[in-house]
Amino acid sequence: MFLSVKEMEIRKVRFDETVPPGKIDYSRADVRQISPLVAVGSAVMVENAEGEVHITGKFKVDLEADCDRCLGRASFPIESAFDLFYMPAPSAKPEHHHRSPREEEIELDEGESEVGFYEGSGLELNDVLLEQILLALPMQRICKEDCLGICPVCGRNRNETSCSCREKPADDRWKALRDLK
């Protein structure tokens, strides 16, 4: 959905969107969308602020990635709210390439309130949502809290098969130290 500034000049623009998987490109973050993305909110012009736009809302989506430890499937639901301000991009800039809102964002105070820029006649809601989803991604993507990962010695997935490998390199180093004495 396109959030048109012209429309915001007349009224509050509300959105209640359901974006199916495949519409947003998550390749930057190596995640896959596995449920519809549901987003509800509104966009308004900030009074007396020369084109500044205020977008608030919340969203919910299930994502999937490769587990950091075992490369199996790690799925995680994300639910978050946002409260964002966008200013018109300075018009002197050449418009030869499209910028997503986030790329020109300036962080004001500790990420609490951020101001981004938009070009032309408004913002694509999906771009705004993608930035918010990327910000909400967990640092660690694991299939389960106690994922055992892959054995560094034999390469087996230790969640599926237990192996009796010992991590010898560490032992050898201690032995070498002991031998020095």
Ligand SMILES: [Zn+2]
């Ligand atoms: Zn795992």
Ligand SMILES: [Zn+2]
């Ligand atoms: Zn092993």
